[in-house]
Amino acid sequence: MTERIETGACFCGAIAAELRGEPFSVVYDHDDDCRRAIGSPLTVWVGYRVDQVRFTRGAPKTFSRTPGVERSFCGDCGTSIGYSDAGLAGEIHLCIGFMDHPERFAPQAHAFWRLKLPWVEMADGLPRLDTTSRQRDAALGDPATRRCG
Numbered sequence: 001m002t003e004r005i006e007t008g009a010c011f012c013g014a015i016a017a018e019l020r021g022e023p024f025s026v027v028y029d030h031d032d033d034c035r036r037a038i039g040s041p042l043t044v045w046v047g048y049r050v051d052q053v054r055f056t057r058g059a060p061k062t063f064s065r066t067p068g069v070e071r072s073f074c075g076d077c078g079t080s081i082g083y084s085d086a087g088l089a090g091e092i093h094l095c096i097g098f099m100d101h102p103e104r105f106a107p108q109a110h111a112f113w114r115l116k117l118p119w120v121e122m123a124d125g126l127p128r129l130d131t132t133s134r135q136r137d138a139a140l141g142d143p144a145t146r147r148c149g
Ligand SMILES: [Zn+2]
Pocket: 010, 011, 012, 013, 014, 015, 074, 075, 076, 077, 078, 079
């Protein structure tokens, strides 16, 4: 069986990446921090281990507002690329819009359902979680309660 290889790129093309193997998670996110950072009512994050991801062109810029959470984006066009979280060591979660073939990543669940906008309606039957879908390092707290500013 051949290894699954996916690719991603930002809107202007300055940043591109190659993803090897299967992502370990594909999850809708209704979190309000991500909403503001991305400028979208919700998004879908595609989770890979860091060693599955290789940037083949350019290097993303990063920004952190929430302790432990680093967001990456294209410094030229602003496309959201992903985030990493100190509570999720070794993982990178890529924004569905960065993927060249987003249709191949069917979401498995909804994270932060309690923060969903009231007019967003989903009849997909997927699990609805009130927090992140990933088992985080508890010492770092809940992202929803440790934001600064
Ligand atoms: Zn770009």
